[in-house]
Amino acid sequence: MAAPMAGPLTSCGRLFLRFSSSLLRDNGGNGQQFMLKIKQPHRCLSISVARQRQQIKATSSLSDKPYTDEFLQEMDQEYQLGRRHLANMMGEDPETFTQEDVDRAISYLLPSGLHDKLARPMLKPPDQIFPKQKALQWGKDGRPFSFLFYTGKANYYSLMHEAARVLTQLNRHEDKMLAKGVLFPEPEPWPEFNKSVWIDKTAVEKMITESMDDHQYRRFVEMMEHIARHPYAKQSPQFIMRFRKELVAVSMKQQVQPLMYDGHGVAYMEADGRRKSARARVTLRDRGTGEVTVNGLPLISYLRNVQDREQVMLPLEFVDRLDQFDVEATVWWGGTTGQAGAIRLGISRALCSFLTETEIENMRLAGLLTSDLRRKERKKPGQKKARKKFSWRKR
């Protein structure tokens, strides 16, 4: 979310230097409120009580919302105007001048070496500059509407209250069913749920327009899990699914390169693999006998450890093609485990070109096509190892 840091060249409507003046004008010249907005656009209300009182006095007479609709409308008009100006400057058609063109034009016309991207000149639609704001939650008498106002996170806690209400409902329903004698309800299939995950913290924050800390997010997820595990959870799908995000389908189709053929018409395939710090380049040749050469040596001379040889064998064994291919591998860096793992990944990848789609998918599920990203964890200063601490006694 782009915070509207009011740098001198940051503009919403007009491109140059007009931003602050327009804001000031539109808010009745109230410098106090302007400063607040600039500093804390998302959290207008999470400030000291004294500040809030001042703010209430200042704003309650005008409107409930910090950014009025009219104001946003005007900003939008200014944005459109600025966009068309830029299109004219660039000699392009203003009707088809998109946001990407705007960004390109600004970086061309106003090149900036400033390190912070937010400090560079920009022209964005107002809904990106002015984030969704929380509605004011108190009346003209200065008394908050919500009883949770003084928790400081009214929306978060009302969400949790809502969740608790749903859970109570479900429990009540379960009691009813128990009274009817249903001990084991038939589990209902719920594919939408299974193919989704809980939304992450930022998404929840955006939804409730409040910030929350990690602990609070955990509490929230625990609560939702509790509801979702309820045998009758499917009774209230809307509430649960509001906080679920559909899983992006994994690219099930691996990038399969077409086979290559050598001078004798024998199919072969090349692929790279890596594990830990080792790198491997593997050539898989069809119509072979299962011979594996690593850096010019037979496998058993190169890898003396049986576990490493098992790793090299794994992909070929997994698809029952141990004696179909000849493998030629070149490895660099790393130790034996890493090199064996790198060769394994290289063979798996090269093998894909020879296999059916089901077999490739099976290999994926067996974790053979995933590059192992784990690395050695660094040692920390003030500690003995990555995690181990120096022994220490209180006196």
Add this chain to the structure above:
Amino acid sequence: MCMKSILGKNIQTFVINMEILPRVHLFKMAAPMKIFRELRRKGLELRHVNHGPLPITWSMLRRPYGEQTVRYARSSSAAASTEPIVQTREPVPQPPPVRTIFRTPVSNPVNHSLEQEAQFYTIPTEEYRTMFPQDHGIPPRFKKQVDTFTEACIMVRKPSLEVMSYLQQANYSHPAIRYVFYGTRGTGKTLCLCHVLHYCTKQGWVVLFFPKVSNWVKNVKEIQPSFHNPERYDQPLEAVNWLKTFKVSAADSIKELQTQQKYQWSKRESIEQGRPLLEVMEQGIARPKTATDCVGVIIRELKDQANQGRIRLLVAVDSVNSLFGRTVVRKPDRSMAYGSELSLIYNVRKLVRNDWRGGAIVTAVREAAFLGIDGEKKDHRLYTRHEDNPDLYHDILDHVSARQQVFTPEALLGKEGFEYMDPYVPVLVENYTEKEIESCLDYYTDRMWIQNEKCWTETGRQQLKFLSGYQPADLERICGPL
């Protein structure tokens, strides 16, 4: 799980409770013994049964590890350890019948031909004990295998057949021909040598077998200056050991032979001309100080007798490359002894020279015996230690980074050795072929050495072939825990 159907009527009251209570409640319940008896009768798998008030958990009712047949373990009371344990006696799965003909009844190597190739033949136990007294000279893992399988079987392989056919056709009025088995680590050079040895023994030859000469240039505990040549050093312990084994293995073939001249061991001790050679051996065994010289005398005598055509002599030297170049034996002045400075090595070297006729010289070069070429960097972990403990040796190999193996006779013999041995017939011993490995796997399965059911299937056999890389020693080694 429906408890009611399993338990039957006679424990009805309990059943009602079980049915209506949720599963959590079971944890709190003490189980009456009769229920468990009932369960057992009904065939429900119960892993552990507790008598008395201990709580029963569901984990007791789950399947045990693996696909085990389940035994009813006893109660936790101390009485359990004193009572005999009632085991369900079920026959263990047996290996499937083997598919290929892996064994040949022809136990005399004289009759071996390409027909028996890749098949195992059995060395009769008595002959095995005479040829290799105290398992002297055979690879340690093979020795263990002989113990475990209660038989000594060697595969008839092409390299040994090749040498045997040469021996058959050779003209023994010409100088002795030298054969050198060579090949990468663990391909079976020593066993090929043993096969040839058996062949010659059966033909009635006198066999002079020097197993692992490398032992004489490494890990030597004791040396002493020679009696008749102060420039050279004797190794009494090694010489006595060799004499003892030679006395057993060659007792029959040399009992007719007599000394052809007088030998003076020391100022007072000597042996007259015309005495049996056995006496020389006994002298050496009884007086270790003279043992090294006795070995020299025997070598000289046998060589002479072969020259005169009285006997056929086979000289078999394992790790012949140790005869040449430097050693790791320290002389009294702390400098390293050279190979020819050790009397034993000096004598065997004389034997390897082809200045005699009426016999053959069959040798093998071994990389493990290789001490490196003079002035060249070498990996001490590989070349100097633990050579005779195969487990340790392989453990060390596993920790040494991969490298190109040195295995050709030219490289291993070095310049000096090559010039000394030239001309010779190199015989390459290679890894198993497809036919050989099939036969070997069948043999192991037959001798109960491969117990794993997975290895009795085609995929399992393929895996073993892949993991061993068709190398005989590795195959035997990785089959160990299966």
Add this chain to the structure above:
Amino acid sequence: MALSMCGKSAISQFYRITAPKWAPGLDQVRTVVWHETYQEPVVDKEYYRKPEEIDELAHTRPVKSALSTQSTSVFNYPEVTKFTSYVMKKGDRALARSIVEKAFEHVKRHQIKKYHEAPAEEKPYIDCNPVRIFHTAIENCTPVVGVKSVKRGGKTYQVPTPLTDNRRRFLAMNWMIAETRENRDWDNQSFAKKLASNLLEAYQEQGKVVKRKYDLHKLADANKAYGHFRFW
């Protein structure tokens, strides 16, 4: 009747726990490179023989890389791999594995020798498979109940308690290793040899490791009076 005895809350709670669903961010893991959506790999050819039984969800989610200890090889038994990990010191798996394999080899040699010496009618009952012997031996050492220390009124009580499968397996394997390490009877023997003899003893339900199991059972039995402390 059911409701009156244990109460509805107990029932509902129980069911809620039994329906396992995948929960993100609830595991106590400090750093993992895999995003929470990654699923565990299944390296088992049998699993893929029945494609209709594979969870549909599995196809939509990415998979972690298979570990280097996982394979479809003839040597691969999860229990043995676990045991190897317990034997391992300072991450030297190659050494740990070679030790375990040597122990298996000793076991096998011992049994084969026994097999050849046995009369013909006994032979089919002599098991020579070291892996099967290992499994039986570990199973024979596995305790049924354990004890847990509970502090009440300044006193510590050993309260008998049921154990999870994982804990039981851990105890059995660790006793096996500890007894082998502590074995002072033949000090100059290798660990593998001592382990082999311990395995063979445990296979016969004898020996120190099995005794340790009975000791624990006895302790639990002796402290059954404190059983009520278990419901804290």
